Amino acid sequence: MDFDVIVVGGGVGGYSASLRAAELGKKVAIIEKDEIGGECINRACIPSKTLIDAVKILNKIKKATWIKASATLDYEELSRFKDKIIETVKEKMIKNLENRSVTIIKGKGEIKREGEIDVNGKTYTADKIVIATGSSPISLPAFPLNGKNVLDPWTAMNLPSLPQKIVIVGGGVAGVELATLFKAMGKDVTILELMPQLLPGFDKDIANETKKRLEERGVKIYLQANSKIIESGDKVVFDVTLPSSNEKVSGDLAVITIGRKPNTEGLDLNAVHVNVDKRGYIIVNDRAETSNPRYYAVGDVAGMPLSATKAWKQGIVAGDNIGGISSTMPKYSPISIFADLEIGSVGKTLDDLKKDNIEGKEITVKMEDIPRAWTLNETEGFLKIVVSENKIVGAHMVGEGATEVINTLSLALEAGLTVDDLYKVLFSHPTVTEIISEAMQRLKYGEVY
CATH class of the missing domain: 3.50.50.60 (FAD/NAD(P)-binding domain)
Structure with missing residues (x-):
């Protein structure tokens, strides 16, 4: 050998x-x-x-x-x-x-x-x-990549310069991150998403908060948008079928984040x-x-x-x-989205529990309830923790530091920690991670603030 x-x-x-x-x-x-x-x-x-x-x-x-x-x-x-x-x-x-x-x-x-x-x-x-x-x-029939103005996400992102009007197909992780980037660069950005919510599969409140923030920045978002490219010459033109109308959406560049x-x-x-x-x-x-x-x-x-x-x-x-060491994959895989408002997600949502006929509840703590959020001038967003039989089974956050906080909660899920276990943990003050401590306090005894 x-x-x-x-x-x-x-x-x-x-x-x-x-x-x-x-x-x-x-x-x-x-x-x-x-x-x-x-x-x-x-x-x-x-x-x-x-x-x-x-x-x-x-x-x-x-x-x-x-x-x-x-x-x-x-x-x-x-x-x-x-x-x-x-x-x-x-x-x-x-x-x-x-x-x-x-x-x-x-x-x-x-x-x-x-x-x-x-x-x-x-x-x-x-x-x-x-x-x-x-x-x-892959180049899908409805969105054929052409290497010119219909591109995959990473080719588009690494262009030396970008045109003014950009249409993003897909409102998942890549679509949301690229919309954040392109809009901040002063571009006109549109997202076409086939599903009824932005960030399909994520907690609905997280998705709605992200949609709200992007729209406040000026990103145009179409949901339940069944679309296809009908022209890709100087402009890329989409035929977009919505629940109650048909529209033509055009851009100088189309970024296809699906497939x-x-x-x-x-x-x-x-x-x-x-x-x-x-x-x-x-x-x-x-x-x-x-x-x-x-x-x-x-x-x-x-x-x-x-x-x-x-x-x-x-x-x-x-x-x-x-190498001879028995090892298996973790049960949980955290997801991080680096959008204008960061997103972190791991484990089940309350909707997931309901679909599986499992009893559970959730607690939400707003970023504005955490002192560190005010010192950072970043009070938008929240943390949502999902609990079943006193065990933490899911955590979903949108806001400053969410991509870091979610790692602590991923550890909690992987270790099978309960509300009582995390309640005993002392979190440094003032930090964004204190939001976990506040959530445990509320789950056990109600709000402090």
Whole structure:
């Protein structure tokens, strides 16, 4: 064998799998056809958050009436800053791999035979293989990508400049984040969402608060909008069917945030007896194992949720199991949205409990009830905690710091903590995380304020 482990794909899932297996004494190679870090580091998570954080700084300055200087966004300079961050993070990842003696092989890895990977005409062998090839946008019949003015989110976000009128198809995580970014850059932004609420699947109050905030910023939002592109010349024109009317919506640029497929081209999964679902995603158990005990799969290629959060942990789980440490995926996966008002969500909503005929209740604490929110000049939003039989089963927050607070609550869910358990915890004052303490107080004894 050339290696103990070969990891196909150098995104965050492949990276974490490689590091963990190497830490446990395995001889590891990682194969990447493009750039180490994959889509998250190079095109999606890191660049998008860099840009959105810049927008938030700008909005804070505009909101602070006691700051008299004016501020504008220099997009070219910001883009250079973004590119520098990408390179810095990527260099650190490569250095970490090298420090653990992981062999980096540049090229497209192909699976044709059991235990072998072909790259650039050369064959490498390994005892265990981790498939971490990610996913890609697909061109849907109603929204054909053309590489010009109908683009996937990450291509659009990395354009050197943007036109004035932008239509975003899909009001999910990517759609909301991009709407936040583009609107702050002074663009005319429209969201077309097929479902009855923005952020489908999220807590309804969170979705409504987000919609309200975006509309206050000037984003136009169509819900229950069954749309398709009917023209994509100089302008992109949509035919939009609404519950009570038909409209034509046009823009200079259309960003299609819906539709992805697993990257399995060149992987003859049938030949190595690795099973996939009806959409082509590799089927894995909670140990990241496939139907063939020699093969593991992590990240987007292993199905929902398609997130770097899941990919990172799944890579560690695969590395653990390959290295002889029994490990399983967590039960809960927090979701963070870096919109104008941050969003964090984990676990069940009250509606979820009702659908399952489970007794439960929820408590809501407004950001304005937390002293730190006032010092930050960020009093909009709230935290909602869902409880069943005194056990915390869900948490959903919109507001400043939500993407950080939700991690504490994810830990609470994973550990099976009760209201009594969290009530005993002392939270530092003044912090946004104190909102959890306030929620526990109200669940046990009612409001303090």
